[in-house]
Amino acid sequence: MAALDTQPRTWFLAVYVPSRDRGQTKTVRKQTFIASLLEALEALPAEQHDHLVIGGDYNVIAADHDPLHPGFLPFEFAMLATLEARGFLDAHSHCSPGVHAYSWIGRTGDGYRYDYFHVGPTLAGLVRSCTYLHETRQEKLTDHAAVQLVMDVKAALLPCTDPTGSGELPLF
Numbered sequence: 414m415a416a417l418d419t420q421p422r423t424w425f426l427a428v429y430v431p432s433r434d435r436g437q438t439k440t441v442r443k444q445t446f447i448a449s450l451l452e453a454l455e456a457l458p459a460e461q462h463d464h465l466v467i468g469g470d471y472n473v474i475a476a477d478h479d480p481l482h483p484g485f486l487p488f489e490f491a492m493l494a495t496l497e498a499r500g501f502l503d504a505h506s507h508c509s510p511g512v513h514a515y516s517w518i519g520r521t522g523d524g525y526r527y528d529y530f531h532v533g534p535t536l537a538g539l540v541r542s543c544t545y546l547h548e549t550r551q552e553k554l555t556d557h558a559a560v561q562l563v564m565d566v567k568a569a570l571l572p573c574t575d576p577t578g579s580g581e582l583p584l585f
Contacts, residue, residue, distance in 0.1 A: 414461070418569040421535065424461050428469035430492075435484075443472070444488050451495050463535040466564075467501065470528050470557060478526060479513045493529075501531040504543035504562055514545050516558040530562040539565045 414426045431446055433439035454462065473489040474482065497503065505514060505526075515524025530543055546559040 414465075416461075420567040421539075422460075422464055423536065423564075423566055424465045426465060426467045428467055428471065430470065430472045432472045440486070444486075447473075447488060447492050451492065454496075454499065463500070463533040465501075465533040466530060466536065466562070467496070467532075468528075468530040468560065468562065472527050474525055474527070480523075482523065482525065496531050500534040502534070502537040502540065504530040504532055504540050505545070505560070507537070507540055508543045516545050516560065517556060518550070528557055528560045530560055532562075532564070536564065536566075541565055 414424055416422065416424045428450065430450070431439070431443045433443045454465075454467075457465070471492065473492050474485055475493050476490040493503070505512075513524075513526070515526055516528035517525045519525065528545070532540055541563040543560065543562050546561055549555050549559045550557060
């Protein structure tokens, strides 16, 4: 988890929940990971919890996913329900109610929404947009769409300098 110098103060957590198959080993690994993540979030001080942005590949779908794909287990549906019960806002659902977006498309053409941004309760009113950018999939950079979150927070940006003297600014 990282804190950025923003107004209001904002913490960010990038998450990759392990995928699984039908085997017991990967199922237990995924269930253990999700339980430990939710436990860690529960233990956060209120200031961090309420100002937290969680984003990443959760490898789960919501219980009301359209279409509801078979094979997902109750603990996978419970992850999203638990985040919501703890006050975290699903940014995409908030910005596009009723829109069934997919961030991963399987070989059969079935769409799944695996990638999310959730924001803590203090930040909910600051979310301006949350969109899926499919260029990353279409250009074969990854098999997932990128997710873009725009929030109305003020960041203290440091000036970018040219460390090489070449006259060009570095990308990273």
